[in-house]
Each structure stands twice: as C-alpha cells, then as structure tokens.
Amino acid sequence: MFGERLRELRKEKKLTMKELGKIxxxxxxxxxxxxxxxxKPDIDQVxxxxxxxxxxxxxxxxxxxxxxxGAPYTTPLTEKDEKDIAKRMEKMRKDLMEGNSDGDGLNFMGEPMSEEAVESLLEALEHAExxxxxxxxxxTPKKYRDKE
Structure with missing residues (x-):
C-alpha cells in the first residue's frame, strides 16, 4: 500500500521518480x-x-x-450529522446540569465537579458522539442512509 500511495502522491505533484529522489x-x-x-523505507523516511x-x-x-x-473513516460527517450532534450535546448538557434533584450540580466521588471538569466531561462525550x-x-448501507 505504501508504494501505491507514494506513487499517487508523486504523480499528483507531477514529479518523476528522479525528481522526488533529488528532493x-x-x-x-x-x-x-x-x-x-x-x-521499505525506515520510519524517519516515511x-x-x-x-x-x-x-x-x-x-x-x-x-x-x-x-x-482525523477519524480514519472515509465517510465524513454531514451538516445534518453536525446539527444532530449539537442537539444531542445540548440535551446532555441540560440533563447533566439540571438533572440533579438537589440542585448541587454534578458530583464525582462525592465532591462537586468544577466547571472545568464538567466542560472536560462534555468534550469527551462529544468526541464519543x-x-x-x-x-x-x-x-449503514448506502440505501438506508438519510439523504441531505
């Protein structure tokens, strides 16, 4: 695969093997x-x-x-995906911040979580989403994917 990718990239730059070698x-x-x-090239050459x-x-x-x-997937997130993630994140934020019946906010190991810790948790949740x-x-087979 390395050789195919190297050849593809070299040709995209319109370089000959000799020119690439000189570089x-x-x-x-x-x-x-x-x-x-x-x-096979060594890791430094790669x-x-x-x-x-x-x-x-x-x-x-x-x-x-x-x-x-970025993510090693060939299918990028669409605008609809981004909106859906934003909606789910807002719901999670609301549930986390307001979901506690005693109104004290989130706790971790019996201690209240700092605002930075809550933001860090939400960032991790967004990454997971x-x-x-x-x-x-x-x-998901293409025929079942939503059309934009």
Whole structure:
C-alpha cells in the first residue's frame, strides 16, 4: 500500500521518480523500489514523505484513507450529522446540569465537579458522539442512509 500511495502522491505533484529522489537525496532506484514494494523505507523516511506531501503517515502506510488525519473513516460527517450532534450535546448538557434533584450540580466521588471538569466531561462525550456517528455511518448501507 505504501508504494501505491507514494506513487499517487508523486504523480499528483507531477514529479518523476528522479525528481522526488533529488528532493530527498535518494537514488531514483530507491524511489522505484519503494513504489514497487521491493524496498521499505525506515520510519524517519516515511515521516519525511508525509511532511512533504502534507499527509498523515497512516495514510501513506495504508492504515487510513484520510490524507489529512482525523477519524480514519472515509465517510465524513454531514451538516445534518453536525446539527444532530449539537442537539444531542445540548440535551446532555441540560440533563447533566439540571438533572440533579438537589440542585448541587454534578458530583464525582462525592465532591462537586468544577466547571472545568464538567466542560472536560462534555468534550469527551462529544468526541464519543462523533465516533459513534462515524462508526454507524460506516456500517449503514448506502440505501438506508438519510439523504441531505
């Protein structure tokens, strides 16, 4: 996968193997070996390629289809997804802040939670919401997905 991705990125920049080799002080045969899969670069070289092409190392290594990072899913969140997450987060915030019958707010291990701790908890919950939404999109057949 690395070789295919390297070739794709090199061609996007309209570079020959020789030109790419010069940029990295590598022989054209080394670039050719990487692209054909007969040679494997060390981790430092992978990082240099990722920096040069402005992609994540996971993308180069075939561990993600997302060039720029973020969640390793190919289906991005839509505007509708973002609105739904915002609504669910607002409901969670309200439930957490007002849900306590004695009006003391949230407690952790018997102690009241600070405002920073509550915000940190809500950020973690939002992250979990996003991952769950992306995961569900990944496994929902296209014919059953909502149209925007």
């Amino acid at each position: 990295f002080s590598l022989a054209e045969s080394t670039i050719s070996g990487y692209e054909s899969g007969t040679r 990082k240099k390629f990722a920096d040069y092409f402005d992609v994540q190392t996971d993308y180069l290594l075939g561990r993600s289809n997302n060039k720029k990072g 996003r991952i769950a939404t992306l995961t569900n999109k990944k496994y």
